Amino acid sequence: MIPKTIDDVSAAWLSDVLEIPITTIAAEQIGQGVGLMGDIYRVQLSPSPENFPASVVVKLPSSFEENRAQGVALGMFDAEVRFYRELAPAADIGLPVVYYADITTGTADFVIVMEDLADLAMVDQATGMSLEQAEAAVKVLASIHAVWWDRVRTPDMDWIPEMIGPRIAFVDQMLQQIYPTFAEHFSAELPDGGLELFEHFAGNYLKVNQTLAARSPWTLAHQDFRVENIMFDPDSSDRVVVLDWQGIGRGPGAYDLAYILGGSMETDLRREHEQTLVKAYHNQLLAAGITGYSYDQAWADYGLAHLQGGLATSMVTGGSMDLSNERGRNLIATMSRRHITAAMDHDGMAQLIACIDAT
DSSP states (O other): OOOSSGGGOOHHHHHHHHTSOOOEEEEEEEOTTTOSSEEEEEEEEESOOTTSOSEEEEEEEOSSHHHHHHHHHTTHHHHHHHIIIIIGGGOOSSOOOEEEEEEOTTSSOEEEEEEOOTTSEEOOTTTOOOHHHHHHHHHHHHHHHHHTTTOOOSGGGTTSOBTTSHHHHHHHHHHHHHHHHHHHHHGGGSOTTHHHHHHHHTTTHHHHHHHHHHHSOEEEEOSOOOGGGEEEETTEEEEEEEOOOTTOEEEETHHHHHHHHHHSSOHHHHHHHHHHHHHHHHHHHHHTTOOSOOHHHHHHHHHHHTTSHHHHHHHHHHHHSOOOSHHHHHHHHHHHHHHHHHHHHTTHHHHHHHHHHHO
């Protein structure tokens, strides 16, 4: 049985799926306003299991029907469960321990039970990462990308959407439909010229992806690699855990790199250090044995990738999802402002026009 709400998560159910004796549990919701697609709970286990943590984290679908419908339409819930079951074991760095994951395919009925990372720290995206955290994030990203670098265009990976496939085409059409709503609610948050770039981007997202995908090696992309999906060890930069693998896709890794630096750093800090951080990402790829991908290409790909996920996610969340949570709305405003500024910093309008003309 897959629990539909936290009320359905009982001691008996956890005993069964974890295969340990539990008599009582105590659940508390955590991360409100952070995850738009899922509700997350810390569950204390009693009596404290022998040779097992005293608490786990349980992830269930969002309480908001609009968010659940969006997750089903984009195949996000199925993708995350399958990622943890089939792909995660190949990576030995940067991923949480998952004890149980199940879903009724094609629905929002899913559950993931994973390790409690309470000893790690989450960074508020509105505040943004420090330089040290950004360096740790791009290094673990490169290590994860290296696992699947140039290895995702195989039949056994066909279940993962291509970043030039139907899912992106679906989102691209949606962007045109929701642009008026997004503009109404968030235009005041944008720098001069930002709304114009968003308007031209809507309906041309797929063309940007096609341009980058034609010139850059493919890997497994997280596609929501932002700081609130990352946990940091306050005592060691070597321990970084990446969460929320529900939006995975096959395509250039620069998508994730631009997404994290463009949206999860304060703008001036990003501007000052982004070349060094892209170099750190590239050096980590080299250390993992990746060849045939120069720093100059990584930098160029990074610049174009600011016209990808950051803009699309800002518009989708700001124009179609329930953001009654004030913190969630402020987060979208921050993301929109930072991502469009980063795109403009990298000649976004000129690059967008070039992508349109090329396709």
